[in-house]
Amino acid sequence: MAPSTETLTAERILEATEEVLRRHGPAKATVVDVARALGVSHGSVYRHFRTKAALREAVTKRWLDRTAEGLAAFASGPGDPEARLRDWLRSLFDAKRRKAGDDPELFATYRVLAAESAEAVAAHIADLIGQLTRIVEEGVGTGTFAVPDPAAAARAVFQASGRFHDPGYARVWTRPEAQADFASLVDLLVRGLRG
């Protein structure tokens, strides 16, 4: 790739790394590839990221943050908490299924990256459960829901719906019964929250 006159920033390195990962996959994407894509020596990349692992983790964080952003709208939007909970869960399921279906290789790549960055994933999950907690708390406030511990209930809802957002289950998302299974699960969980 042609060298650039622009300043070398962490941001530019992250973009180039995403591109290299998309092209070569997680196993063959090297720091040298990233440097080549930017037209610099690999030593320069190490000036911005201490290790290859740190670079990959930064890419993973960006990706997880983008995912969480798309859901925040449902978490704090207006409207009935029960409907918002349903929308939030459906939106999460749809987004995951779309990503896994549209570009399986890229999805697999991010699966590998996520497995490497347990800490970033834990933070992301805490973020999502936080969004759910706000919905459940509001539902308790309006009387829609009746649970003793909204945070624990939100956690349970997130874990119970794992089959429809945990990447480990990606292969079942396209099965014909997935849609009905998802509907049954959401109904059961919502009834549980109503108390």
Added chain:
Amino acid sequence: MAPSTETLTAERILEATEEVLRRHGPAKATVVDVARALGVSHGSVYRHFRTKAALREAVTKRWLDRTAEGLAAFASGPGDPEARLRDWLRSLFDAKRRKAGDDPELFATYRVLAAESAEAVAAHIADLIGQLTRIVEEGVGTGTFAVPDPAAAARAVFQASGRFHDPGYARVWTRPEAQADFASLVDLLVRGLRG
């Protein structure tokens, strides 16, 4: 291993195969090892199992069947359906956690075997969901539960509790919060079934 004068049966081969898998792990357990353990030539093993895959699948089936047996008691035992449902879920979680904790290598071995025999696993899961369906149906009969479709609800309960029985989650079973998370989830599901 010493040769035996006993007749070579499928059963004896399966026992020897389990032993070889326990000793060598799934990657290094060969048909020749099994034959050697029985004091016969590997050709004789192929008289009882067409392929190595078929042999492994038979071992997997035995193991899955033993697991399902232990739960059947709760499925059809006497007593309150809600309590039986709770006992069934707890028993499944405890059994899995015990196996994963007591002998992680053997657990990992069976995880590999199960991944190879999708069909046998699907049958096993159908069996378990069948047990759950019977409990839910009985609960609907006694008025404890109120769901429109007991089979769909049982399916949802099984999938919702995946985090506490799916081997893919084994690494979270020993976390300190697992116990509380399990309790929250079961409470939520039971409330959902009560309608």
Added chain:
DNA sequence: CAGATGACAGATTTCAATATTTGTCAGCCG
């Protein structure tokens, strides 16, 4: 003759040599 054997071909795995990559750092350049 039913069941076991072991030689065999092709597929798969292992292992050691070879090549690449990671991460460092002394020195270069604007």
Added chain:
DNA sequence: CGGCTGACAAATATTGAAATCTGTCATCTG
């Protein structure tokens, strides 16, 4: 000087030749 370079050692990955394994079958044996 501040940032970039590229030579380098150690760690990791790739390769391909040798060894092992899978599955078959003609032959043997009780």
